[in-house]
Amino acid sequence: xxxxxxxxxxxxxxxxxxxxxxxxxxxxxxxxxxxxxxxxxxxxxxxxxxxxxxxxxxxxxxxxxxxxxxxxxxxxxxxxxxxxxxxxxxxxxxxxxxxxxxxxxxxxxxxxxxxxxxxxxxxxxxxxxxxxxxxxxxxxxxxxxxxxxxxxxxxxxxxxxxx
Amino acid sequence: xxxxxxxxxxxxxxxxxxxxxxxxxxxxxxxxxxxxxxxxxxxxxxxxxxxxxxxxxxxxxxxxxxxxxxxxxxxxxxxxxxxxxxxxxxxxxxxxxxxxxxxxxxxxxxxxxxxxxxxxxxxxxxxxxxxxxxxxxxxxxxxxxxxxxxxxxxxxxxxxxxxxxxxxxxxxxxxxxxxxxxxxxxxxxxxxxxxxxxxxxxxxx
Numbered sequence: 197x198x199x200x201x202x203x204x205x206x207x208x209x210x211x212x213x214x215x216x217x218x219x220x221x222x223x224x225x226x227x228x229x230x231x232x233x234x235x236x237x238x239x240x241x242x243x244x245x246x247x248x249x250x251x252x253x254x255x256x257x258x259x260x261x262x263x264x265x266x267x268x269x270x271x272x273x274x275x276x277x278x279x280x281x282x283x284x285x286x287x288x289x290x291x292x293x294x295x296x297x298x299x300x301x302x303x304x305x306x307x308x309x310x311x312x313x314x315x316x317x318x319x320x321x322x323x324x325x326x327x328x329x330x331x332x333x334x335x336x337x338x339x340x341x342x343x344x345x346x347x348x349x350x351x352x353x354x355x356x357x358x359x
Numbered sequence: 360x361x362x363x364x365x366x367x368x369x370x371x372x373x374x375x376x377x378x379x380x381x382x383x384x385x386x387x388x389x390x391x392x393x394x395x396x397x398x399x400x401x402x403x404x405x406x407x408x409x410x411x412x413x414x415x416x417x418x419x420x421x422x423x424x425x426x427x428x429x430x431x432x433x434x435x436x437x438x439x440x441x442x443x444x445x446x447x448x449x450x451x452x453x454x455x456x457x458x459x460x461x462x463x464x465x466x467x468x469x470x471x472x473x474x475x476x477x478x479x480x481x482x483x484x485x486x487x488x489x490x491x492x493x494x495x496x497x498x499x500x501x502x503x504x505x506x507x508x509x510x511x512x513x514x515x516x517x518x519x520x521x522x523x524x525x526x527x528x529x530x531x532x533x534x535x536x537x538x539x540x541x542x543x544x545x546x547x548x549x550x551x552x553x554x555x556x557x558x559x560x561x562x563x564x
Contacts, residue, residue, distance in 0.1 A: 200540070207532060211524060263531050272536050326383070326456040333460075333535040334375065341368045341549060 199279035206271040220262050227299070228260040231306040242310075249310060256314045258306070266302035269336040270295055276340045282347050290343040294336065301335045371549065374467035382459035382466075386452075391418050393458070394451040398423040400489030401451075405496050410512055424448045425496055429511065437511050447499045454491040457484045457534030461541055470546035480541045487537060491529015497522040 209215045224247060232244035241252040250257040273294040277287050305328045313320040386393065395418055402414045402425065412430040416423055425447045428434075434441060461480050465473060501519060503511045514522065543550060 203536065207528070211527060268531055268535065272539070325453055329531075329535050330379070330456065330460050333539060334372065337539055338368055338372055341371075344550065345368075 199275050202275035202278055203272060206275060207268075210267060210271065216262070220265070220267060223267060224260055224262060224265040227265045227302065227306070230299075231260065231303055231310075234303060235307055235310065249306075251310070251314055254314050256310075258310050258313060260306065264302075264306065266298045266332060269298045269302075269332045272333065273298065273336040273340060276336075277343070280344070286343075286347055290339070290346075294339045294343070297339045298332065298335055301332060305332065368549075371467055375463050378463035378466045379459065382463050383456075386456070386459040390421065390452055393455055394418065394423050397451045397455055397485055397488045397492055398425070398449070400485070401492035401496060404489060404493035405500075408493070409497050409500055409514075411500070419448070422448045422450050423492075427496075427500070433512060437505055439511070445503055447496055449492060449495050449499070451488065451492050454488040454495075454529045454534060455485070457488070457538045460534065461538035464538060464542040465545065468542070468546045468549060470548070476545045480538070480545065483541060484533070484537060487533040488529065490525060491533055494522045494525025494529055498526050 210220060228244065228247040228249065232242060232249055235242045235249070236244075243250045243252050247260040248257050249260070274291060277290045277294070282290075309320060309324055309328065312323055395416060398416045402416060405411050405425075405427075406414060410430045410433040411427050413428040415426040417426065418424075426444050427447060428442060428444055429437075429439065433439075434443065458481055461484055462477060465477055465480065470476060497514070500512050501510055501514050501522070505511060
């Protein structure tokens with residue numbers, strides 16, 4: 197219940213005009229810049245104009261919008277970390293590791309979609325609309341399950357009885 | 360509560376991928392019945408919440424086409440010919456890809472009474488997908504304009520915001536977040552074992 201409440205609260209905050217202006221838009225611009233910088237390291241034909249990344253040779257372009265920035269998966273992970281009873285230090289470590297993991301995979305998503313789109317539009321649509329959305333959420337789920345393993349173990353009933 | 364199936368998080372992930380490879384193509388092959396069913400549910404919501412009198416769902420070239428007829432008051436106010444039909448279209452797969460995702464999660468962990476849980480989850484996800492599709496149709500409805508550029512169906516600011524929110528949730532959140540939430544709620548063994556709340560740890564990354 198707490199998880200659902202935090203998810204709803206954070207999604208509502210994300211969708212408000214201030215949430216969009218002060219968090220989503222700057223974050224999306226940052227994601228676009230990171231993706232462009234990454235791609236230009238090995239592909240000089242990549243041109244960036246704001247959140248739009250264009251291939252100079254083919255003219256194919258992708259625009260990074262809300263929904264392509266990994267924010268939804270981060271919100272779910274934040275809610276899961278906050279809702280689960282754990283020491284604050286563990287929550288912060290989980291949060292940092294989770295954001296890195298989600299954004300790293302999101303970078304792979306953007307780069308892959310940029311090249312898939314130049315190769316085959318139907319596969320691009322499939323990967324963009326369905327496959328990558330699921331993969332990013334699976335990433336958040338796996339991070340959370342692995343994070344659970346790092347938590348200090350609650351003493352078992354036998355240990356408590358012996359003490 | 361029984362122990363989770365053997366293997367750790369990565370084994371679980373491998374099983375999720377394996378089931379996804381099977382289930383996503385099946386869902387895509389069943390695009391027509393899935394889309395028509397969800398769109399038909401969406402039409403009920405649209406008729407209840409917007410000035411749409413009648414709506415018909417058709418499957419045309421991998422998309423759903425809605426033939427909508429506005430109610431008498433809206434038709435009269437906009438001086439439309441009686442029985443004027445407007446066509447809107449959408450791709451309900453954008454709202455239903457949570458179905459194969461949820462089933463892949465469930466089949467990968469195989470909880471007790473998996474069939475019952477799978478059916479329950481599919482009902483929940485289909486209902487949410489219908490809400491998302493209805494929101495998309497309502498948003499599109501608000502974009503129909505007369506020759507002078509005025510909207511035929513003018514939603515209030517709150518209603519317009521809610522429909523836009525429903526569309527966002529329907530495409531971005533319901534198909535991705537709700538399957539995970541349902542899976543965690545229906546099969547909490549991985550969580551309990553991972554957190555050491557019961558039995559030996561069986562989750563090795």
